[in-house]
Each structure stands twice: as C-alpha cells, then as structure tokens.
Amino acid sequence: MLEISLENVSVGFRGPLLLDQVQARIESGDKIGLLGRNGSGKTTLMRMLLGLERPEAGRRELTAG
Numbered sequence: 001m002l003e004i005s006l007e008n009v010s011v012g013f014r015g016p017l018l019l020d021q022v023q024a025r026i027e028s029g030d031k032i033g034l035l036g037r038n039g040s041g042k043t044t045l046m047r048m049l050l051g052l053e054r055p056e057a058g059r060r061e062l063t064a065g
Contacts, residue, residue, distance in 0.1 A: 001028045002063060004049060009058035011044055018044050021058065 004026040011019045018041030026032060036042050047053040048060060 002026075003028050003030075004063070005059075005061040006048075006055075007059045007061075009048070009055040009060060011041065011048070011053070011056050019048075019055075 002025060004024070006022050006024045009019055009022045010017055018039075022045070034042050034045065044053060048055060049062075051062070054060075
C-alpha cells in the first residue's frame, strides 16, 4: 500500500535548488536510508515528508494514518 509519494518536487530557499524534481514512492513496510553531505537537503526532505515544509513545485501525497 502506497504511504508517501513525491512527484517532481523542487525546493530551494532563495538560492540553488536543494531538491530538484525529486520523485519517490515509499510503500508500507519499506525501509529507507537517507544519505548526503551537509546542506544537501536531507532535513528539508524529512520536514516535507512530515508536512512541516511545502515544496515550491511538484506534489507530495501522504496516506492518512
């Protein structure tokens, strides 16, 4: 069952894009890891998945529950 879907998500805080047209699907039971250098957008992506940030472009969908 699909839990999280990102479609062409872009985020950049008045500068170069941290996330540029990211696409991802996370389904129930999936295990994921998030790796990257400092300032590469890891925390921004997690905040977006939690609903604390909104993408500048693209769409984020979360399954209720």
